[in-house]
Amino acid sequence: MIDTLVHDRVAVITLNRPDKRNALNVALCHAIRDAVGDAVAGGARAIVLTGAGTSFCSGADLGEVYTADFRDALYAMLHAVTDAPVPVIAAVNGPAIGAGTQLAIAADLRVAAPGAVFGVPTAKIGLAVDPWTIRRLALLAGNGTARAILLACDQLDADAARSCGLVERTGALEQAIEWAEGMASLAPLTVAYSKQVLNEVFEPELDATGPDTKGLDAAFEACWASEDFVEGRRARTEKRPPVFEGR
Numbered sequence: 410m411i412d413t414l415v416h417d418r419v420a421v422i423t424l425n426r427p428d429k430r431n432a433l434n435v436a437l438c439h440a441i442r443d444a445v446g447d448a449v450a451g452g453a454r455a456i457v458l459t460g461a462g463t464s465f466c467s468g469a470d471l472g473e474v475y476t477a478d479f480r481d482a483l484y485a486m487l488h489a490v491t492d493a494p495v496p497v498i499a500a501v502n503g504p505a506i507g508a509g510t511q512l513a514i515a516a517d518l519r520v521a522a523p524g525a526v527f528g529v530p531t532a533k534i535g536l537a538v539d540p541w542t543i544r545r546l547a548l549l550a551g552n553g554t555a556r557a558i559l560l561a562c563d564q565l566d567a568d569a570a571r572s573c574g575l576v577e578r579t580g581a582l583e584q585a586i587e588w589a590e591g592m593a594s595l596a597p598l599t600v601a602y603s604k605q606v607l608n609e610v611f612e613p614e615l616d617a618t619g620p621d622t623k624g625l626d627a628a629f630e631a632c633w634a635s636e637d638f639v640e641g642r643r644a645r646t647e648k649r650p651p652v653f654e655g656r
Contacts, residue, residue: 411440412461413448416586418593419455420448427462433508434470438482441512442489449493454593454600456493457585458516459500465525466509474508474536475642480633483508484539490515491608494601496592500585501525501567501576510558511538514545514575517604520585521567521576528564535641535651537632540615540625548611550575 412423422444424431431437441458448456460466473479490497490512499505499516504526513519513527529546531537538559547555550565554573557563570576578584592600615625632638637653644651 410437411444413444415448415451415453417590418453419457419586419589420444420451420453421457421459421582421586422448423459423461424466425461427460427464429470430462430464430467430504431460431509432467432470433479433483433486433512434473435476435478435482437470438479438486442482442486445489445493445497449495453495454595454597455495455589456497457500457582457589458490458497458512459502459582459585462503463524464503464509465499465501465505466512467504468507468509471645475638483511487511487515487542494604495597496589496600496604498585498589500582501527502582506564507531510546511542514542514549518578518588519570519576520578520580520588521570522581523567523579525567525570525576526564527558527570527575528562529558530562532559533562533651534645535632535635535637535639535653537629539629541612544615545612546575 410426412425414421424437426432426437445456469479497516499513499519501513501519501521503524505513506528507530510527510529529538543559546558550573565575567576567579571579636656640653641651
């Protein structure tokens with residue numbers, strides 16, 4: 410499910426489940442998390458994430474996405490990427506949909522190939538992403554673009570993602586590795602410190618019970634416990650469009 414190659418001090422981690430367009434299941438989430446940890450422990454000074462075949466990551470494996478185990482594995486993996494003390498670049502070689510967009514934005518930087526597509530179509534299937542994902546998407550892409558992606562289920566191609574700031578550069582895996590190699594030659598303590606400050610200043614821990622967040626975590630959980638959630642899962646099984654009632 411995972412291939413890891415080391416180019417000097419850059420670890421290239423490739424999601425290798427092309428028959429499923431690199432869709433994330435519990436095992437793959439654990440494998441990515443472990444691969445990031447192993448790369449850091451092995452002395453990598455930068456990490457590149459990419460996908461085998463024509464997709465970066467097509468999203469969550471629909472056979473597991475409705476389970477609590479998948480949610481736990483997904484968010485543990487995303488935070489392992491974000492908290493890694495080295496720069497992480499997502500080389501988005503194709504569609505990055507749903508959990509694929511989450512993985513891409515968990516990285517520090519993104520390089521998108523011409524075929525890259527970003528989207529978070531959770532509202533189409535009765536799911537929800539956590540407040541951290543929504544905030545990070547808005548910080549990277551801008552509030553208006555995040556609203557279009559989340560409220561209207563709009564998708565962004567590589568050019569649109571570059572224009573709004575979701576993607577820093579366009580190019581293929583080779584360009585992402587070249588960029589990572591430049592970062593790997595920099596002072597690692599300084600880079601780690603800068604990443605830590607950026608994370609803590611702009612993305613402090615969300616307090617779901619605080620007056621500013623007004624129970625965002627409870628609202629997130631309510632989506633997953635709703636009748637619409639059940640309807641989304643049932644509609645998929647019955648191969649029909651879901652009919653949501655807002656309860």
